[in-house]
Amino acid sequence: MSDCSKPMTIGQLQKLIAGLVMVPQTRDIWVVAETMDVAVRGGHCYMELVDKAPDGTTVSKARAIIWASVYSYLSHKFMQSTGQPFASGLKVMLRVSVNYHQAYGMSLVVSDIDPSYTVGDLLRRRREILAQLDREGVLKQNRELPWPVPIQRIAVISAPGAAGYGDFINQLFNNPRRLRFSVRLFPAVMQGERAPSTILEALEAVAAESENWDCVAILRGGGSTSDLSSFENLELARAVACFDLPVIVGIGHERDVTVLDYVAAMRVKTPTAAAEWLVAQGCAALDRLRELALEISSAARDKCEGAVRQLAYADSNLRLLPGTAVERERHHLSVITAGLSGLGATVAAERSRLDARAEALSLAARNIVDIRRRALDGLAGLLGALSPEAVLQRGFSITRVGGRAVTDASMLVPGDVITTVFASGTAKSTVNE
Known part of the structure; x- marks a missing residue:
């Protein structure tokens, strides 16, 4: 292995990376991103800043933090300007500095925020x-x-x-x-x-x-x-x-x-x-049901207690009412009896008057019957004198042809057979002329 390819420890590599990224060009830079997974712990605000493609997929992501000493001011500033808390789903403009830690890797430290920047895509x-x-x-x-x-x-x-x-x-x-x-x-x-x-x-x-x-x-x-x-x-x-x-x-x-x-x-x-x-x-719902059950139970108990009191009242009255009713009816009967005793004389007088009227009506009825009988006898005598039999007895006769009485000679024609009725017997004859 040559000296130029001498291996580095992870710590040495991390220091090299830190030296490369933590430079003046990566300090106090304004960036735009969308906030995700915003969480406040111990006064510090942790989040992820993401860039998304037009189809919504995440194309880049970086961890960021706002230290407690700054977050209180920035969150108040953001709320005052936007009317909403600093939270996930917002597209924000932040001033950040790149920080690289050997154990935690790279993160962005936020030092300021521009609340006038447009609200994030999600919102x-x-x-x-x-x-x-x-x-x-x-x-x-x-x-x-x-x-x-x-x-x-x-x-x-x-x-x-x-x-x-x-x-x-x-x-x-x-x-x-x-x-x-x-x-x-x-x-x-x-x-x-x-x-x-x-x-x-x-x-x-x-x-x-x-x-x-x-x-x-x-x-x-x-x-x-x-x-x-x-x-x-x-x-x-x-x-x-x-x-x-x-x-x-x-x-x-x-x-x-x-x-x-x-x-x-x-x-x-x-x-x-x-x-x-x-x-x-x-x-x-269960508590309400129990309340209703208690109300029903209370109402039923009140009804029962009222019925018991009413029954006791009725029981006490029943002990007195029969005697009272009997006395009342007895008094009523006495009044009626006294009234009836006074009616005796009146009944006798009325009976006498009715008897007299009955006798007068009987006499008047007999007189009327006699008068009607005499009138009927007169009418009967008159009818007897005018009857056909009486006329025939006086010498008259009745001529009939075909069962009808002949009252005019014009009713007859030659050849008619006529019947002549006498008081005693009949005779038949034939009309010639």
């Missing part, structure tokens, strides 16, 4: 999506859906075997109140380019049997913030906003926010928090 895209949904009139549609009571049947959209889904199931089924839930996983890819399409397919599968579910939970257990960019999708946001069942979203850590958080009926930080929220709703 801009999110605002455009929300504005579009607002124009379509569906932005608040899912958020305004009523939650069923109780919430027990949950359709979960998540990646099979994901830690977030496991945390959700563990928290849900090991709740202290032993509430029972029915859960089914509708699998989907929760990061990368396939995430929106597979989540949409899962939503369609849930919609096909929506009558079997009370709500939908879309869950993802955190991870890199840059992986959440797939959720900033118009079609996915529209599908959640227009879904017929309430949707609860828990797809990251406390610092992670996506457009779905703005359109879903409920947004929580993590899958575990989603389970906690559902358990809390079940506990609230």
Whole structure:
């Protein structure tokens, strides 16, 4: 081995690299990048700065830090100028210096920020999506859906075997109140380019049997913030906003926010928090049910106590009422009896008057009958004198032809056989002329 190729230790190589990159040309340089995985620990702000290709893929990445002595001022400055906290998903302009540590490698130390620089692509895209949904009139549609009571049947959209889904199931089924839930996983890819399409397919599968579910939970257990960019999708946001069942979203850590958080009926930080929220709703429903049971029990007890008091009152009255009623009726009977005794003389007088009227009516009836009888006898005598038999007895006769009485000679023609009726007997003759 020649002297020119004498090997270096890793430490020597790291020092050589540090000497090459930590030069005046790499100090206090203004750079533009998108922030990812922003986290504050011990007052220091750690993040990743990335550059992306037009298709959204990351083409370069660097670790960066804002020391606590500077971060307090810069975060306040950024909030005052932009109205939002310094967080992931923002495209920012930062003044940085390259630092190279033998153990931790290269990082960028941030010393200043330009708040006037445009908001990052993720936030801009999110605002455009929300504005579009607002124009379509569906932005608040899912958020305004009523939650069923109780919430027990949950359709979960998540990646099979994901830690977030496991945390959700563990928290849900090991709740202290032993509430029972029915859960089914509708699998989907929760990061990368396939995430929106597979989540949409899962939503369609849930919609096909929506009558079997009370709500939908879309869950993802955190991870890199840059992986959440797939959720900033118009079609996915529209599908959640227009879904017929309430949707609860828990797809990251406390610092992670996506457009779905703005359109879903409920947004929580993590899958575990989603389970906690559902358990809390079940506990609230159970507590309300117990309150109603107590109210019903109290009302029934009051009714029973009132009925007992009313029964006691009735019992005491029943002991007195028969005697009182008998005395009242006895008095009433005495009054009637006294009235009836006074009516005796009146009844006798009325009886005498009725007897007199009956005698007068009987005499008047007899007189009327005698008068009518004499009149009838006179009419009978008159009828007897005028009868055909009486006329015949006086010498008259009745001539009939063909059974009809002849009253005019013109009624006869030669050859007619006539019958003559006398007081005693008849004679037949023939008309010649």
